[in-house]
Amino acid sequence: MNEHVIPDSSTLDVEWQSISTGDGNCFEFAALGDGRTAVRQSKAPQGPALVYSPGEVAALIAAAKSGQLDQFGQG
Numbered sequence: 001m002n003e004h005v006i007p008d009s010s011t012l013d014v015e016w017q018s019i020s021t022g023d024g025n026c027f028e029f030a031a032l033g034d035g036r037t038a039v040r041q042s043k044a045p046q047g048p049a050l051v052y053s054p055g056e057v058a059a060l061i062a063a064a065k066s067g068q069l070d071q072f073g074q075g
Contacts, residue, residue, distance in 0.1 A: 009049035018042055047066045 006012065014030035021027070026042035030049075037057050038049040052060075063069050 005036060006038060006050050008046055009038065010036060010046040012049065014038065016040070016042075024068040 012030060012032070014027050014032065016028040016030045028040050028042050028045075030038045030040075032038055032051070035054050037052050037054075039052065040047060040049040043069045060069075
């Protein structure tokens with residue numbers, strides 16, 4: 001298994017936190033016991049979760065706050 005993908009995220013014993021996109025889609029985030037963060041699509045709770053290190057999450061948040069990712073939010 002790839003350490004960055006969990007094929008069935010429903011197997012994780014974690015508390016998922018939803019963040020709505022406003023269009024009926026939600027992302028869910030969960031803190032893993034080793035400090036990493038799992039992310040999944042809320043409409044697929046038994047689907048895969050992507051796993052990110054604390055540094056990767058911090059870099060993503062910093063980029064979003066600085067506007068570096070604004071082009072991805074335009075549809």
